[in-house]
Amino acid sequence: MPGAVQSIERAAAILRLLAHGSGPLGVGEIAGSLGLAKGTAHGILRTLQGVGFVEQDKTTGKYQLGSALLHLGTSYLDVNELRSRASNWADSLASRCNEAVWIGAPLQGQVLVVHHVFRPDDTAQALEIGSLLPPHATALGKVLLAYDAGLLSAVVRTGSLEPFTWRTITDPKTLKRAVSTVREIGWAGETEERELGRASIAAPIRGSGGLVVGAIGVAGARERICDAKGRHDAAMVDHVLRAARAISRDLGG
Numbered sequence: 211m212p213g214a215v216q217s218i219e220r221a222a223a224i225l226r227l228l229a230h231g232s233g234p235l236g237v238g239e240i241a242g243s244l245g246l247a248k249g250t251a252h253g254i255l256r257t258l259q260g261v262g263f264v265e266q267d268k269t270t271g272k273y274q275l276g277s278a279l280l281h282l283g284t285s286y287l288d289v290n291e292l293r294s295r296a297s298n299w300a301d302s303l304a305s306r307c308n309e310a311v312w313i314g315a316p317l318q319g320q321v322l323v324v325h326h327v328f329r330p331d332d333t334a335q336a337l338e339i340g341s342l343l344p345p346h347a348t349a350l351g352k353v354l355l356a357y358d359a360g361l362l363s364a365v366v367r368t369g370s371l372e373p374f375t376w377r378t379i380t381d382p383k384t385l386k387r388a389v390s391t392v393r394e395i396g397w398a399g400e401t402e403e404r405e406l407g408r409a410s411i412a413a414p415i416r417g418s419g420g421l422v423v424g425a426i427g428v429a430g431a432r433e434r435i436c437d438a439k440g441r442h443d444a445a446m447v448d449h450v451l452r453a454a455r456a457i458s459r460d461l462g463g
Contacts, residue, residue: 220246221254225263225275234272289315292415292424293325295460300327300426303453307446309430310335313415314343314350315423319364321351329430344404346371346385347378349412350425352398356389357414357422377402397451398425399442401432409435411442413454416463423461426454 223244228235235243241251255273258264262278296313304311304327313325321343328335345351345365355362362385365371371380379385392398397413412427427450428435436442 217254220244220250221258224251224254224258228264228273228275234267234270234274236270236272240273289322289324291461292417292457296325296415296424296426296457299453299456299460300325303426303428303449304328304330306449307428309428309434309446311426311428312338312350312410312412313424313426314348314354314412315425316345316354316358316361317342319345319361319368319370321345321348321354321425324424344370344372344374346380347374347400347404349398349400349410349427349429352389352392352400353412353414353425353427354422355385356392356398362386362389374404375402375406379403397447397454398427399447401436401440401442407432409442411435411446411450413450414458415454415461416458418462420463423463426450426457 224240227240227243237248237252237255240246240255241248244251255264255266259266259273259276262276264273265276266273292315293313300311300313308330310329311325311327312323314321315324316322323338323341323343326338328337343351345355345361355365366382366385371382371385372378373380379388389398397411399409399411401409408429409432410427410429412425414422415424415426417423428446434443435446
C-alpha cells in the first residue's frame with residue numbers, strides 16, 4: 211500500500227498552523243514552527259498561494275489562509291447543514307409520493323446528490339449519494355440553473371449539453387427558455403431527458419437571504435410521475451413544493 215506523500219503532509223501542516231495562529235505568519239516563522247528548511251516552506255507556500263489556499267500580504271510579506279480554502283470549508287458546512295435540515299422532510303416526501311427523493315447542490319458545474327431516500331417499497335435500489343448529475347438533463351439541475359446565472363452561463367459556455375436521450379435539451383437557447391419557465395412557475399420537471407422511461411420533479415431550497423442553496427425532488431418511472439398526456443402529476447408537484455418551502459424555512463430562507 212502506498213505511503214503518505216510528504217509534500218502534502220507538510221502543506222496540510224502549514225494550513226493548520228495558519229488556521230490556529232493569532233495572525234499572518236512569515237516564511238521564517240512557519241519554517242521554524244514546523245522544523246522545515248526556509249526554502250522548502252517557501253516553495254510549499256507559493257504552491258498553496260497559486261491555488262488560492264493561502265494569501266500573502268503585499269506590505270508585510272506574511273501569509274494567511276486564502277479565500278479559496280475558506281470557500282471550501284463553507285461549502286462543506288452548507289452541504290452538511292442542508293442534508294441534516296432536509297432529512298426528515300425528505301423522508302416524509304418519499305412516503306407521500308411513494309417515490310425516491312433526491313436532494314442536490316451545485317458542484318463544479320454539475321449537481322451533487324447530497325441526500326437520497328429510497329422509494330418506500332421492496333424494489334432493488336442503489337444509493338446515489340455522491341453521484342454527479344448533468345444540470346441540463348435533470349429536474350434538480352434545471353432548478354439550480356434557473357437561480358444561478360453563473361452556473362447557467364458556465365454550462366452553456368463550455369458546451370456541456372450532452373445528449374443522453376433524444377429528449378435531452380442540447381440547444382442553449384432552448385435551455386435558457388426552459389429555466390426561465392422554472393423561475394416563473396417555481397418548480398422544474400423533466401421527462402426522459404436523462405434516462406428513457408424515467409421522469410422527475412424538483413423545487414428550490416432557499417437559505418438565508420433567499421439564496422437558492424439546493425433543490426429537492428422526486429424521481430421515478432415516467433408512468434408514475436406523469437399522467438397519460440405526459441404532464442407531471444399535480445399532487446406530486448404540490449408535495450415537492452411544500453417540502454422545499456419547509457426546508458427553506460428551517461434554513462432561514
